[in-house]
Amino acid sequence: MKKLRVLVVLHPDQAPPESAEGYTEQEALAWKTGYDVLSTLRAAGHEVKVLGVQDELKPIRAEIESWKADIVFNLLEEFHGVTTYDQNVASYLELLRIPYTGCNPRGLMLARGKDLSKKLLSYHRIPVPAFAVFPKQRKVRRPRRLGLPLIVKSQSEDASLGISQASVVDTDEKLAERVTFIHERVGTAAIAEQYIEGRELYVGVLGNDRLRVLPVWELEFGNLAPGSNRIATARVKFDVKYQERRGILQGPADDLAPELRARIKRITKRISRTLELDGYSRIDFRLSADGIPYFIEANPNPEIAKLEVFAEAAQQDGLAYPDMLHRILTLGLQRAHSAG
Numbered sequence: 001m002k003k004l005r006v007l008v009v010l011h012p013d014q015a016p017p018e019s020a021e022g023y024t025e026q027e028a029l030a031w032k033t034g035y036d037v038l039s040t041l042r043a044a045g046h047e048v049k050v051l052g053v054q055d056e057l058k059p060i061r062a063e064i065e066s067w068k069a070d071i072v073f074n075l076l077e078e079f080h081g082v083t084t085y086d087q088n089v090a091s092y093l094e095l096l097r098i099p100y101t102g103c104n105p106r107g108l109m110l111a112r113g114k115d116l117s118k119k120l121l122s123y124h125r126i127p128v129p130a131f132a133v134f135p136k137q138r139k140v141r142r143p144r145r146l147g148l149p150l151i152v153k154s155q156s157e158d159a160s161l162g163i164s165q166a167s168v169v170d171t172d173e174k175l176a177e178r179v180t181f182i183h184e185r186v187g188t189a190a191i192a193e194q195y196i197e198g199r200e201l202y203v204g205v206l207g208n209d210r211l212r213v214l215p216v217w218e219l220e221f222g223n224l225a226p227g228s229n230r231i232a233t234a235r236v237k238f239d240v241k242y243q244e245r246r247g248i249l250q251g252p253a254d255d256l257a258p259e260l261r262a263r264i265k266r267i268t269k270r271i272s273r274t275l276e277l278d279g280y281s282r283i284d285f286r287l288s289a290d291g292i293p294y295f296i297e298a299n300p301n302p303e304i305a306k307l308e309v310f311a312e313a314a315q316q317d318g319l320a321y322p323d324m325l326h327r328i329l330t331l332g333l334q335r336a337h338s339a340g
């Protein structure tokens, strides 16, 4: 690939140190993606510059123009501390006519709403859990069609914000309590979804028009405390010691029947198209005991640190880490090329 000037845009907390040496895995959590992307692209001969962005657009534009960046590597997940503003940053880059990696703003918007994405997909008869949205300052009444147990989440936040064992509720009292918790502590509307007992599967996708679906990956919950729900709480995702203690691992879901695997991959493509995702994304499912893969959420611009699900699945599919990053850059350049 031609050598590029790549401007990596991320939150200042994600900006990596010069060297990763001497840090624990837990300490590196915030910046390891930036570190992996930066060091790998530099090793591949690209010129790479990092720009920390929190609530100012001007530096993005100034840096693109003065440094003559070829492409922005977009690792931003929020702006002004608001996660739903990620789409606005992508829109801004689009208006600047600078190629950028990852998903386009429409895809970011459609995927963000945990209710909106499910409405769109159920039109295409893709299995989704039944759900109800509880806006703020509204009385919590469970619709009759919605049985218990339910899982209560933020309608728009990610990173398992507000998700713990108490999120799974089996009475109306607990439902009301947990909805209030989301309203007050996370500060967004809440969504309560039919709780799907089962396996947790992740499927990576690379592509704009032609989609490459990566091998199906699984989060294995190991030996959680007896009686715990097997869900990806914030602790399961981000507490390294807890993961080690409980044997929480991710790896290929090797034992799926070939027809089921093919079905999941087909559904994944349809989901990507329906939600207008491009670049790279990861679709998450819960596979119920009777073999139905329920769509849980779509993650455009998912985590791409070297040892996380997406990159590991790409590696197993024959795409080594530098090649995967090159593919992501190429997709950004191609989209800009085909835009009006």
Ligand SMILES: Nc1ncnc2c1ncn2[C@@H]1O[C@H](COP(=O)(O)OP(=O)(O)O)[C@@H](O)[C@H]1O
Pocket: 114, 129, 151, 153, 157, 158, 159, 160, 161, 163, 193, 194, 195, 196, 197, 200, 230, 231, 232, 233, 284, 286, 296, 297
């Ligand atoms: N309907 C559901 N049934 C069973 N488990 C769920 C359901 N929705 C979410 N979960 C569990 O909670 C985790 C986080 O939910 P998710 O919607 O992916 O939120 P986030 O965007 O914070 O990752 C999932 O990875 C899964 O383990």
Ligand SMILES: [Mg+2]
Pocket: 159, 160, 284, 297
């Ligand atoms: Mg998730």
